[in-house]
Amino acid sequence: MKKIFMLSGTVFVFSMNAQFSVNIQTQPDFNEQDAVLYTLNGSKDIIFTKEKNKNNSWTFKYPKNYSGMMKIYFPNTNNSVSFISENKNVNIKLETKANKIQNIIYLDEANELMNNIQESSQKKEIILPALAQIKEYYKDNTEFGKALISEMGKLSGTNSVDQTKNPFVYYYNTNYNKFLSNDSSKKATQEEIVNFIDKSNDMLESSSLLRPLLVSYLNVGGNTNVSTSVDTLINRLNVETPRGQTVLSELIDIFDVYDMNEFKTKYLTLAKNLKCTINDRLASTLKSNAATDLGAVFPAYKFYSPVNTTAKTIADVKADKKVIVFWSSTCSHCENELPKLLTKYKDLQDKNIQVIGLSLDTDKNSYTTKIAAFPWINDSELRGWNSSFAETYNIHATPTYFILDANNKIISKPNHVGDVLEYLKLK
Template structure:
């Protein structure tokens, strides 16, 4: 499986002849200069390169063959544009209002078709069941009955209508989404664990670039049941072989899944398996190992250079001097943060008297919402305003908000509380 190298290597490669180009046009009133192009590896977005606007047009020359999901991020306005590549030129126009992307007009054939397919899939999931029920009350020989039958037939159409030779990625995505992730009520149409193992083992590289990998793995675990998780994973990894790139990518995704669902026993087991591998490690698994090593108990919490910090003149996290630090990753749109952070606020003066400093890193994207919220928080706050695309998500292995860490005076991790109550209990501040 191919590797996509990040910025430094990519910039060199982009000087060569491009396999295809990505062209994005925006109206003249769109106040954005820089755009960042991403590809996909499993569930991880991979930065390829950056480009500056030329007459409100961004042109990216992609140097190698690539079929899969891509996206473009405009970092200063927090706009994200998703599209696909079938190794052919991509052309997109943006409809913008008040610096926000209001609509995306896909002008190339592949993305136009994919967009129609996605809209059809949404209608199929939301409307088709209702039409099927309504059909029972109308005869096929009536005008309405005929129209109803025709619409049901149209919505029931699947990937079979896509020419695989002309649109290999769209065919791949639609076929496998329908097979492994559709919400069919018919048990006979549900994929078995063996079906999924065969798919994960034999699929081509489009598995990693399709966005299907993680949801298919979750479907695989669900098919095995909660009491057979370890057996299911061992069976899968035995088939894929963790020495292979595919096996390592799947192992990395599984570790992250166990992290998200707080299945600590399984996360520890398979993280240790990854740590003890003696073979060459691929980039995807190496990233998972690094982000988890960054937050192990006793590890020095990696330093972070503040972007626009509030309530401090410090330039970085390590510049803050305190006997202990409470690090909290949060968001103004997080309901759990809404209930937990006021409890921390109520004890903030007591903590400060003990030379305990609180540092909040926000996963917000809306500047106004973030600014209004931190006005009530006297502790140090900072945000990249990039949401889950913030750099510290990967650095500190963040999968949920709020997430807490307690550091000592030397920035070593001495506690990883689950909830604010655990934070206050640690400092006997309840």
């Protein structure tokens, strides 16, 4: 797809008086010991803590109020399950087979409600248009015609949510339908989006709505008004506030994803020059960008299971230059670009330039099949976007390239394989 923390001691002290708990149950044959609990800040998963398997279950005690998206990640089997918190106990049962999650059973009321609404919305988007086409061929007074009308009525209906009982479910679905629905007649204006982001409560950051809202906001403004749109938004929010900084961080990442380097540079510079206290979300963005900026020494990485090398780390690889490419076997742009790198591989070797491919794959068979054609150094943790290097190297999309000198200093960050070959004078 082309360019789309540890628990503190004080939290441990309060864990005996948890606000709510998260309990995950699995079958006895699920071969996993560790589970990691994440909360959400904007579009970034934030590690809360890790627990060990006890009788095929994991129980997390959460010590404070939290309403929003959460995730459990099983690092050894690379499984994950997403759910919501209404600041009440969460209870989930996982049906598994061959160490893979086959089915998720939500046992608490809030997650069961949210799941039913999501399933209903999917049916409405996929099935309702098809039924509308079929209906044209049947008269309303026939048995099948009546059945079609009945089913279309059910799918067209809205799901009623008690805001006082399930405030996050109400918040998420109401605002998703208002601002992000595929219904073109309901498209929100920029002013409506700005007002919502400005006045919304803390559930905005934990809802997963913020990133798509910002993309929608920029799309409504158009490609010729990006700076004006962004300046209007961040001036309204004030970049010295936590929300203003979180939004600024998200925008910098969006510009990175879509190769909008001019805008990324402008607003990254704005963030660097802030004199106020920086929140964790923006601090993380500044840190990851500084670590992978031109002139920086490429952050250390220890190979997981490397192929075509005896080196233990990237720094151990000796070459006049190194081309680092982050890719995936499911990435269509990688499918187009990496063969072009392959055709020049002999020329790269002649110049003592080494290629190192770091894959964000999850399927071992797909990864192994693909690298059989790539003679350069290959490595993968087989954890997809949960791979450790995704955060370390500020990777938002594949393929992403870096060119290093002999001392592992970043000397170029090409956007495409053609830029790589041109920089190395091989085009």
